[in-house]
Amino acid sequence: MTLTDPRLAVSPATPRPADDLSDDEIAELNVEFERLPASKIIQWAVDNFAPHLALTASMTDAVVIDLAHRVYPEIEVVFIDTGYHFPETLETVERVRRHYGLNLKMMTVQHHDEALWEVDPENCCSAVKVGQLDRALLGKAAWMSGLRRTEADTRAAAPIVTRDLRGLIKVNPIATWTDDDVAGYIDDRDIIVNPLIEQGYLSIGCMPCTSLPSDPDDPRSGRWAGRGKTECGLHLD
Numbered sequence: 020m021t022l023t024d025p026r027l028a029v030s031p032a033t034p035r036p037a038d039d040l041s042d043d044e045i046a047e048l049n050v051e052f053e054r055l056p057a058s059k060i061i062q063w064a065v066d067n068f069a070p071h072l073a074l075t076a077s078m079t080d081a082v083v084i085d086l087a088h089r090v091y092p093e094i095e096v097v098f099i100d101t102g103y104h105f106p107e108t109l110e111t112v113e114r115v116r117r118h119y120g121l122n123l124k125m126m127t128v129q130h131h132d133e134a135l136w137e138v139d140p141e142n143c144c145s146a147v148k149v150g151q152l153d154r155a156l157l158g159k160a161a162w163m164s165g166l167r168r169t170e171a172d173t174r175a176a177a178p179i180v181t182r183d184l185r186g187l188i189k190v191n192p193i194a195t196w197t198d199d200d201v202a203g204y205i206d207d208r209d210i211i212v213n214p215l216i217e218q219g220y221l222s223i224g225c226m227p228c229t230s231l232p233s234d235p236d237d238p239r240s241g242r243w244a245g246r247g248k249t250e251c252g253l254h255l256d
């Protein structure tokens with residue numbers, strides 16, 4: 020199966036349902052996508068699933084937003100405002116929104132009186148982040164993220180296209196990108212980045228659960244440091 024296979028060349032006017040792709044087709048696509056640029060992978064996702072397609076953003080930088088926006092300016096970008104973000108991250112959201120005229124879907128979480136992240140971070144992520152993503156993806160057939168294999172050992176084998184626990188198609192167009200690839204794209208295209216990056220943060224999540232990385236070779240070593248937790252659950256497939 021190739022990108023020109025008629026089974027894959029579906030007009031955006033007739034988006035595919037997520038269960039239209041078999042596991043074998045997903046496996047074939049992964050082989051093919053390993054050698055394709057991110058823009059082609061995004062184009063495939065748009066051709067097959069738009070407008071029932073969203074892109075989630077952490078707002079560490081706008082690399083994947085820029086890539087997707089160039090292919091499909093109407094792409095719906097989901098940002099989950101947990102209520103615990105750094106002010107710099109919220110400023111970045113606004114800068115990116117204005118710069119691209121973004122079709123932004125801001126998922127805002129009701130304020131919790133208790134510090135759930137302190138007593139039960141697993142439950143906090145599940146209720147706050149995953150619950151909001153579930154809501155944001157209602158009615159969608161597929162979604163994309165900026166997840167990369169080099170971000171963490173837990174992500175080293177991340178596929179480019181997969182089926183998530185909801186049964187939706189999940190696409191990681193820059194899964195194969197290295198840190199240098201990202202830095203080069205940011206330089207080349209003058210991409211907006213979260214100012215916390217300049218302060219040494221390599222992976223940015225909620226403020227109570229993000230610190231400067233203890234290991235410069237492990238970008239996510241500052242996430243939930245000392246709490247035995249490495250993922251928030253958004254990217255479980």
Ligand code: SF4
Pocket residue numbers: 101103135136139140141143144145147148224225226227228251
């Ligand atoms: S990262 Fe921390 S504050 Fe944010 S949702 Fe997860 S546990 Fe809660």
